[in-house]
Amino acid sequence: MSFVTLVRHGQANSSAREEESYDQLSPLGWQQSEWLGGYFRQSGERFARVYTGTLRRHIETAEGIAPDCAEKPIRDERLNEMTYFYLAMALERQHGIPMPQDREQFIAHMPVLLEHWQGNRIDNPGETFADFETRVRAVLTEIAAGEGRALVVTSGGLIGMAMRIVMRLDVPAMAHACLAIENSSLHRIQPLSTGLALTQFNAIPHLDTPERQHARSHL
Template sequence: MSQILLVRHGQANSAARDEAEYDRLSDLGRAQARWLGAHLKGSGERFSHAVSGTLQRQSETLAEMAVAETAPAQDPRLNELEYFTLAQAFEAEHGVAMPQDRPEFLTHLPRMFAAWSRGDISAAPEPFEAFETRVAEVLSDLAAGRGPTIAVTSGGVIGMAIRIALRLDIEAFALMCLSIENTSVHRLQIMPSGLALAQFNACPHLEPQDRRHSRTHL
């Protein structure tokens, strides 16, 4: 059965406060990607199509994985939502400060996504409906493509893909996004009636004892 393998990029610059600063892999992020690539190749995984978004952290993760059998493609529809820009607009319009640490982020993201989905952030860099539409369209194109596909993208895109497959509400969508780890694997089976989630947030390449410190969310 054909499938789409969605992979979140490796750890980026977790100290960043804007889009440009965040868009680069850390040394650990590169290692995470190499470990995942080795695991997939060792497990006999083969992909007839490999694609990433156009963001640096996404394309570099795919390159470090070294699993593409042909030249990797890029598709901007796999690019992440602009979290920092959206959060700045949310703060300016609603007085909700950007989070300073992960505990604050856990409560901030659901609030911001709820406002975004209602159209209550007028300066959002992308309307919620536009983000949902582009993710649905790229999934449809990948599902109609050339056999097993690996797509390196970001947590928001993966969360939206799962929202579409499972018909999740906004709160559940936000919670999904919050749990997605760097270089985690998510499998979508291509069914006659649509996409079915077959695997979520798997990190088998980070399970060895000496790598458990290497699991990250940012």
């Protein structure tokens, strides 16, 4: 068993209101990813395995990081994000709850969306909350059981679900975890005989200097 380092992708197209146009790194997202790669190299961090989802923003973030690893990244669709925009549009259409237009609205919207989704109150969600939880648990368990340190580039919602699984969070607490997760942040999980344990959450050592404070982002 080995440590698993989860990385949220760099800033994507935050002005988008649907999945396809959101799924690409912004210039800031590329810079965040490259700085993270520089931090790994400076600290001597090497990975035996690298995984990404199949989304463009995951693949581009991994390219920006350019981690020190002999093997090519493994692309696994189980590491893809929940379909937030699809769910938000369904929530608006079915329940009259409008899609958020800024971060403050997004903060209020996320727990409402997750509670409706978990409670099966969104018809035809594409993927149920229970199925999302099952696939995240399965892929994390599988990666954690492998040999050597693993780097996993994924999305905030999946990392939030990982926190729910590891820390046994209820849905409101999971929503708050999701909202806290910054672009290109680090989260580390250690396998123990009793299960997976959280050892680091939402770290941004590559941005934690005065001259890079401007590069911190959530959306």
